[in-house]
Amino acid sequence: IKGYSVTQGPGKDMIAPLLDAYDVDAHPHDFIVKFTPRGNTSGGTIDVSEFVREGDAARYVAAVAQDTDLPLRISFNYADEGKDQQTNTAVTQRERVATDSRREITIDLTTLVMNPDEAQPLVERFMRRRWNERGTVTNSLAAMHLGLEPADIRTLVLDDVSWTARLTK
Numbered sequence: 001i002k003g004y005s006v007t008q009g010p011g012k013d014m015i016a017p018l019l020d021a022y023d024v025d026a027h028p029h030d031f032i033v034k035f036t037p038r039g040n041t042s043g044g045t046i047d048v049s050e051f052v053r054e055g056d057a058a059r060y061v062a063a064v065a066q067d068t069d070l071p072l073r074i075s076f077n078y079a080d081e082g083k084d085q086q087t088n089t090a091v092t093q094r095e096r097v098a099t100d101s102r103r104e105i106t107i108d109l110t111t112l113v114m115n116p117d118e119a120q121p122l123v124e125r126f127m128r129r130r131w132n133e134r135g136t137v138t139n140s141l142a143a144m145h146l147g148l149e150p151a152d153i154r155t156l157v158l159d160d161v162s163w164t165a166r167l168t169k
Contacts (some may be wrong), residue, residue: 001115003081017109021076021122023129029152037152038129040111042164045155052140055129059157060139071130072101078109080116090119092127105130137165 001022017028043140051059069109073093080088087110094101107126109119137156141148148154148167156163 001112003079005111005113007147012163015046018112019111020107021109021162023125025151030031031089034149034151038151040153040165042155043151045157045162046141046145048159050108050142050144052142054140059158060137062137062158062163064070065134065136067099067132069103070101070134071103071105071127072096072099073104074123074127074130075104076109076119077106077113077124078119078132079113081113082115085113086117088116090116090123092120092124094127094131133166137163 001018004018015026019025019035023036025036027036028034031086048059053059071094073091076090077087092169107123123146137158139156150167152167152168154165154167156165
């Protein structure tokens with residue numbers, strides 16, 4: 001990535017902010033780590049009948065995060081190309097009257113050199129993603145789906161309602 005320099009420490013800590021900023025999932029694939037951009041289309045459909053029921057438990061649990069658990073304001077700190085690489089901040093915020101949230105998130109990208117016109121769309125996209133991904137479905141799949149990996153996109157048919165989901169584990 002143009003303008004990015006690494007620091008000392010674990011590789012995971014060095015690239016985690018970049019994965020957040022650029023909407024990329026890192027996941028194991030065979031014996032390597034694969035980087036998959038988010039936003040792909042669904043690779044197929046999984047019907048609720050293919051979920052494994054454990055005892056008397058429901059086949060799946062659908063949940064939506066409360067707005068108080070989601071960010072009101074997100075800041076990206078970055079090295080500003082036009083200001084001799086001094087730290088600058090790109091900020092996006094939801095309307096205070098539209099949410100009960102008071103949470104703030106700051107992502108440290110101070111080892112990434114960019115200009116404000118590059119940073120602002122990144123922080124706005126990150127905010128949209130956090131709010132759009134607030135719904136989750138927890139379920140167990142049958143053995144026929146063992147080939148699925150984190151970051152795969154599938155359409156789940158949950159009792160006649162289609163839900164496009166990205167596998168997380």
